[in-house]
Amino acid sequence: MAQKCEMKLLGTAGSPFVTRVQFSLKLKSIPYEYIEEDLYNRSELLLTSNPVFRRIPVLIPANEPPVIESLSIMEYLDELQPDVHRLLPSNPSERAQYRVLAYTFDTLYSPWIKEFMRTRDEKRREELKTLLIGASVMLEEALVKFSKGKPFFGGDDIGYLDIVVGTFLGWFKFCGVVFNFNVIDEDRTPRMVEWGKRMWSNEVFQSVIPSHEIHRKFLDMLIDILPPLPQQPAVSA
Numbered sequence: 001m002a003q004k005c006e007m008k009l010l011g012t013a014g015s016p017f018v019t020r021v022q023f024s025l026k027l028k029s030i031p032y033e034y035i036e037e038d039l040y041n042r043s044e045l046l047l048t049s050n051p052v053f054r055r056i057p058v059l060i061p062a063n064e065p066p067v068i069e070s071l072s073i074m075e076y077l078d079e080l081q082p083d084v085h086r087l088l089p090s091n092p093s094e095r096a097q098y099r100v101l102a103y104t105f106d107t108l109y110s111p112w113i114k115e116f117m118r119t120r121d122e123k124r125r126e127e128l129k130t131l132l133i134g135a136s137v138m139l140e141e142a143l144v145k146f147s148k149g150k151p152f153f154g155g156d157d158i159g160y161l162d163i164v165v166g167t168f169l170g171w172f173k174f175c176g177v178v179f180n181f182n183v184i185d186e187d188r189t190p191r192m193v194e195w196g197k198r199m200w201s202n203e204v205f206q207s208v209i210p211s212h213e214i215h216r217k218f219l220d221m222l223i224d225i226l227p228p229l230p231q232q233p234a235v236s237a
């Protein structure tokens with residue numbers, strides 16, 4: 001049934017939240033139509049399907065209301081197509097723990113990464129480095145705990161947390177190249193580095209992860225559309 005569903009995905013190239021959904025759809029072999037959204041000039045379809053947040057990604061299944069927010073879209077897809085590449089564990093306690101880590105990643109870590117790349121305040125950038133290093137150590141501990149000695153957070157194969165964290169690997173790499181700062185590194189987080197290599201070698205991951213150039217364009221666009229950061233020094237006249 002689910003395979004015949006015609007889904008539309010509204011997204012913008014370079015967004016890790018959109019990449020999460022594309023990755024999940026591909027792992028589950030669910031066909032979809034991708035519609036590139038211009039965040040400078042948001043389409044009527046985006047404004048009507050996500051009127052409160054007005055942001056991407058939005059998944060629009062045929063004959064059903066739109067589903068918003070990448071984490072809830074991933075859960076929706078897992079319930080819709082439970083027999084193909086299960087993302088969340090079947091154990092309710094583990095599922096709850098996965099959700100907490102994903103929520104923490106999205107509400108703390110990912111805003112720090114975004115701010116790190118946008119800020120021009122060097123002092124703040126140093127503070128953010130410290131926060132991100134702490135976060136990467138927590139991710140290393142979580143990887144040890146959830147993988148139980150297996151290659152991925154999800155065990156033998158890529159699961160929900162691998163997708164949630166993994167779709168930020170492109171941004172981690174971007175930080176390394178542009179800011180000479182490695183969010184994960186051999187000394188502090190050796191297991192995360194090994195895990196990252198396994199993710200990069202996955203063909204489905206390679207097919208969805210944006211290039212360096214797309215990340216750069218996306219970051220320029222975010223700098224244009226988001227309100228200025230409070231710590232940013234005022235531009236002198």
Ligand SMILES: N[C@@H](CCC(=O)N[C@@H](CS)C(=O)NCC(=O)O)C(=O)O
Pocket residue numbers: 015016017039054055056057068069070071106
């Ligand atoms: N929590 C959301 C975050 C989505 C998000 O931040 N989308 C950004 C692009 S990466 C966006 O649409 N930003 C436009 C805006 O905030 O106005 C999710 O997981 O889907």
